[in-house]
Amino acid sequence: MARQELARYLRERRAALSAREIGLPEGAPRRTPGLRREEVAELAHMSVDYYVRLEQARGPRPSPRVLDALAGALRLEPAERSHLFQLAGAAAPPAARPVRHARPQVARLLERLPGTAAIVTDAAYGVVAWNPAARALLGDDLARHTTNLARRRFLGAGRTYETSSTREFGSIAVARLRRAAERYPQDPQLALLLEELHAGSAEFRRIWQTHPVHAPGHRAKTLDHPELGRLRLNCDVLLVPEDDQEVVLITGAPGSRSARVLESLAVAATPVARETT
Template sequence: MARQELARFLRDRRAGLRPHELGLPADTPRRTPGLRREEVAELAHMSVDYYIRLEQARGPRPSPAILDALAETLRLTPPERSHLFRLAGSTVPPGSQAVRRVRPHVARMLERLPETAAIVTDAAYGLVAFNPLARVLLGDDLGRRTTNLARRRFLGEGRMYESSSAEQFGHIVVARLRRAAVRYPHDAQLAALLGELRAGSEEFRQIWETHPVHAPGHRTKTLDHPVLGRLRLNCDVLLVPEDDHEVVLITADPGSPSARTLRELAARA
């Protein structure tokens, strides 16, 4: 059954592509819409016979390298790529680079969270989205496109307020960057970031050598804001696994002075 579903998926995606989308001549008459099998095989660097057997549910289980070549040739989206690997009975590997753009539905979700400051970070702790309350709470420089929370924490780039969780957050950052380095060994931007952090922070180098491990979850911290005073805040992390993103929700206990402050900031934001 899985072979047949994989074959059907490949046929459907091939039929949905147009030659000009892949730089192929579009003036050749075609009996059926979409790409020819020979064209897919050539673009994916595999034999025509092997690809035909895949579409006929007769071929052997394709390797991850074959699946990645097909995903690229057929212009699959990240969810479609994951689906392809699952149909082939293979573990879904990460992409070659960290995803540095937020999905539109995730960005829209941030705007619908009353009295909650929310940010989205990529695998390298780059800030890819935030809502107005987060910007008011964490600083106007949050709007810079190059904002990276690892640089903020270890290199002093941008505004960092005194927090009871500063030391813990340092270990959290390093643990996540270690995971990212394993998942995206060919990501040039990530490699450059790690080089900056090693060169500019003795603390980062020391924590890196401890091989910290951390799982996202709930934590509470006290933030000393220069204008708002001391705030007791809750941080909860939601995962967007297909992009290796984390959505951080910053709230306060209902009825607390910190909750009233967030409510006033939300109205102002």
């Protein structure tokens, strides 16, 4: 175990994380940047004394369970989590749950896509970031931070549309959810979603039994929008493999009416990408 390096890494990651980023009140100005040791200990469900000893290179070798709790408390990305385990001399087990927030640099990317509606989805098809054009196109329920495209597709939760690829997306969604179930078998939120879909949709149950396989890529679809009319759209998917997420880019053919509609949505909306935390 690289005790000194582990202590330094914990201090650095704590200093890089603000109270606002994890939903804590900032309160009075802080003498030093980042979270307090007490806040990290509380987030990781461990004693303050134990965490302080780790930061001072005086603590015992932390168990994988403790390391996983620290990775969650410090909002470590998958590569950072693996590095934490390496410093502690332990093998990093698979992540217990999907990453349910978009990296800031990915969320900012959505702001710089003129004429494009863009969203980021996690491994279970939860929408974790979007730009204003996507919200205008796909519905204001995005702003509630609870939109899940699989739930919307099979249970009619949120704003739904008739598209030329509705049936195809059913198989795509089930294939991705099956992969997620294999990767995150202990995630209670995913288990609850799958239970809800199995209970509420005979179509979902039928497709689940077929074990569909799908590779992300390009899809063209026609969308019948209640206010904007019929739109012919291109959907391209970019992968964020470190977080098991997908960036979905929705565009119209250059010069087409659909492209002009998307451009007008982007101009009319506030140019700030949103993300969940």
